[in-house]
Amino acid sequence: MKQCLTTRWTIIQRVFFLLIIAAAGPAGAQIKGNPERGADKAKTCIACHGQTGRGPMSGVPALSGQQFEFITLQLILIREGLREIPDMSGMLKELKDQDLADIGAFFSAMEPFSPRGTRNDRRFAAGAKLSEIMGCGSCHMKGYVGQRQVPRIINQREEYLAKTLIAYRDNKRSGVDTSMNAVMYKTTDEDIYALAHYLAHQN
């Protein structure tokens, strides 16, 4: 169900406060996750996202080593229907913010992704150049490891990177803000495939 813009903003602001703003305030105000409790709550996720946080299924993003704040925020967006993932929304309905933070802590504590597949030098070089021009590292940080609500994208699954970058460009995915929609505006498919290839094949 589509929610009106005001509701959308209220939810995003609340979530942002819990995870990002409160972290700068008095200790204890921020929502924190417990990885042991998260392991138990994440049992239903493993089927698609894998025992090690990186499953074999095409199009399913790896979660291991991902930023805690990013995972938790995305789960809240998905639960609220602000990011539409029909495969997942049903299973999140009954989970509270604290449950989602526990799951976030569980996956973020896992070993980060390693590169897969063979590198195509020409495509890799094209992607590297585009990333430089488009300033991907300015928000995703050196080595593309991410920070808080900005995801780790180094060595993420290539086909997922391409799919999600196309979704941002076509305004089919928006997140906590619209920065990625702005970054990807009018980028060609070919450039997106080069960026995805480059990011997925880092050493």
Ligand code: HEC
């Ligand atoms: C039936 C398969 C399936 C199951 C079960 C599933 N997911 Fe997902 N999940 C997906 C797919 C597919 C996507 C990517 C959708 C897209 O293209 O945006 C995704 C995306 C995500 C994302 C966003 C990651 C990112 O990098 O943007 C998170 C976080 C996530 N899932 C966590 C979970 C958790 C936690 C559970 C268990 C409560 C779970 N998933 C269960 C298939 C699944």
Ligand code: HEC
């Ligand atoms: C202005 C800051 C900024 C810049 C510049 C930026 N990003 Fe992002 N990126 C973000 C934020 C914030 C998110 C999380 C948005 C959301 O909630 O969906 C994100 C999300 C992503 C995701 C989704 C990852 C996932 O697991 O779902 C990918 C892929 C990505 N960015 C790639 C790129 C690439 C490639 C570039 C350069 C072409 C780039 N970004 C430039 C801020 C930025």
